[in-house]
Amino acid sequence: MQQPYLSLYQSGVLAQRVQEAYQMLEGCRVCPRNCGVNRLKGEQGFCQSGLLPVVSSCNSHHGEEPPISGCRGSGTIFLANCNLRCVFCQNYPISQLGVGNEVTVEELAGMMLKLQKKGCHNINFVTPTHFTPQILHAIELAVRDGLNIPLLWNTNGYESVEMLRLLDGVISIYLPDAKYINPQMAQKYSNAPLDYPEVNLSALKEMWRQTGSLIVDEQGIAQKGMIIRHLVLPEGIAGTKQVLKMLAQEISKNVHISLMSQYFPANKAASYPSINRRITKQEYDDALKWLEQEGLCEGWIQPYCEEE
Ligand code: SF4
Incomplete structure (x- = not known):
């Protein structure tokens, strides 16, 4: 199946978008923090x-949601650094200490082609937001050299709509977080600006506008759409009930939700008594109950992949 970004490449639209994106690096407004520095x-x-761009790892990954990992794995490119700073981040050496290597956009394009050659179902950019222009440029180079698998944007959800519009038709699958409903919680536990819930919702709406609900192929592998991730935190800190209500009302009851139970205290979580434990079975059961009450979708058909 031909990917939609091919026609954007052939018409020259992709090249224009790369230029527009790079302009946002001068007086940086690549993400909603709008730092204004000249990157x-x-x-x-x-x-x-x-x-x-700084890349921490580039591998076939089998631990994502089933329609993403399938059986041949998701071609994960893990970018270092982040525009949030969660006190409980499990990947903090990468996201906060910047563990990784600087690469050129040509090298980044080469990584995508290598993952495609390995048979991965998709290219999965993890924590990509702050490197959007560079990734877009690398995509352009990779498409020129034969890239033709779905591209996936695996993000914390603190994204600018202006930048997301440049990804329209390029990214087929969005995998954003909806982390909090309460601005003070977002600030305290993720060092996010107080506009996190509002900005997050606008970003989710734009992603939904671009892709709509999840479409899988005959083997159950995602081709297009969106899966929203929500990590249930102890003591109701994520505002799970209200987040799910908001998603049902403001996005759609047809949006797929990945309700995550795997929280454990990492990074600086030990300094915050409220989150210094795993969630209880009761807390997760309550989250599942609210999901059902809102009529939201969870779950997917287990992919079936033929041997190749
Ligand atoms: S991408 Fe980085 S420098 Fe640019 S606005 Fe966001 S946090 Fe600031």
Whole structure:
């Protein structure tokens, strides 16, 4: 199946979008923090990222949601640094300490092609937001050289709509977080600006406008659409009940939700008594009950992949 980004490449629209995206690096407004630093000259803002993308790992990954990992794996490219700073982040050496290597956009394009050659079902950009222009440029180069599998944007959901519009028709599958309903909780536990819930909702609406609900192929592998992830936190800190209500009302009852139970205290969580434990079975059961009450979709058909 031909990917939609091919026609954007052939018409020159993708190249224009790369230029537009790069302009946002000068006086950086790549994400809603709008730090204003000149990343074209290597200056760094909140995300501690300059001009070159930093990649922590590039692998076939089997631990994502079943329609994403399938049986041949999701081609995961893990970007270092982040525009949030969650005190409980399980990947903090990558997201907060910047563990990874600077690569050129040509090298980043080569990674995508390598993952495609390995047979991965998709290319999965993890924590990509602060490197959107560079990733878009690398995609352009990879498409020129034969990239033709779905692209997936695996994000914390603190994204600018202006930037997301440049990904329209390029990214086939969005995998965003909806982390909090309460701005103070977002600020306290993720060091997010107080506009997190509002900005997050606008971003989710734009992603939904672009892709709509999840479409899988005959083997159950995602081809297009959106799955919203919500991590249930202890003591109701994520506002799970209200988040699910908001998603049902403001996005759609047809949007797929990945309700995550795997929270454990990592990074600096030990300094915050409320989140210094796993969630209880009761807390997760309540979350499942609210999901059902809102009539939201969870679950998918287990993919069936023929041997290749
Ligand atoms: S991408 Fe980084 S530098 Fe740019 S606005 Fe966001 S946090 Fe600031």
